[in-house]
Amino acid sequence: MPVHLYGQAADMAAIENVAARHHLAIVEDCCQAHLATAGGRPVGTIGIAGAFSFYPTKNLGALGDGGAIVTSDRALAERLKRLRNGGQADRYHHVEPGINSRLDEMQAAVLRARLPFLRQWTMRRRALAARYRAALAASPADEIQVPPELDAGHVYHLFVVQVRGAGARDDLQARLAAAGVETLIHYPVAISQQPALAGEHPANCPIAQRVCDAILSLPLHPALADEDVDAVATAVRKDAIKCGR
Ligand SMILES: Cc1ncc(COP(=O)(O)O)c(C=O)c1O
Structure with a gap:
């Protein structure tokens, strides 16, 4: 899990090399790195998934806690959507244990208004x-x-x-x-x-x-x-x- 600390991308070429040698998935911590790139590649799109924080002090911040995960893996995206919603596949049907990590609607509204300025x-x-x-x-x-x-x-x-x-x-x-x-x-x-x-x-x-x-x-x-x-x-x-x- 490389952390793109302070807004600077980690050395992703070197990390990908190690990950490939050991058959490891890369999950990027992009919490401080909205819009950052590594060798021209947007962070969050290099590993299997990237996590962003929208804590108020972040480069894109809500008024309270919030965050997002990006992934191009459809099955992983479906699973993450379930996990953040108590493990529910449909309302009141819990197919696995999950947590409540839904993005609050009010925070989402603030983030939508701020995103064009990022x-x-x-x-x-x-x-x-x-x-x-x-x-x-x-x-x-x-x-x-x-x-x-x-x-x-x-x-x-x-x-x-x-x-x-x-x-x-x-x-x-x-x-x-x-x-x-x-x-x-x-x-x-x-x-x-x-x-x-x-x-x-x-x-x-x-x-x-x-x-x-x-x-x-x-x-x-x-x-x-x-x-x-x-x-x-x-x-x-x-x-x-x-x-x-
Ligand atoms: C590098 C890094 N990773 C993870 C986190 C955790 O994010 P959150 O507070 O939104 O859970 C933060 C923010 O504090 C961070 O700066």
Whole structure:
């Protein structure tokens, strides 16, 4: 299950290769990647199925929870439709155990109204991300690392940088907060470190934990003005130099 994290597609060619060798089905997690492409291919259409989230903060968000699965496998589509509806094939005829995961009508109405804007919102996200990249590339602070854009189909659900140096990320986050810039951490705890998995003896993933301690999500949404991004980038550049010193 590749996760197209932050809006950037996973390396699908490599994953397809592994999946083919081991006869595995690929299910794509597209929750942060509406309209993203991998080597020109839309995410969600590469594996057997793709799952999208419409949680309010997502690139296409409802007013409450919602989601969708896409698949070109007709039998799988029929089964998923049943499973989300208590396992019912017809009303009150449950052919297998299921859950209630129906998309609420009101959320569907909101999503239909917003969907026509998704492409322009995505273009705006891309433009703002390019602006951050340009502003931070000129940074005198090499403590700030902006990961490269690995695929032109990146849709920038989040704009995440890494801050080098012990304690430097938390220090920078505090300084930015004091300057009125809210930042977030996606995500603070590696999956392997989650207490929920403690009983499963998860692998030790030191790189994931190191990255968790360095990442910082800068503000990014389609309603941001160019000047907002410039102001955040200036604050990051200014405060990053002081961090950890
Ligand atoms: C990468 C990823 N996968 C899965 C989910 C879960 O989506 P939902 O909250 O709609 O169940 C989310 C959203 O939080 C996500 O960002």
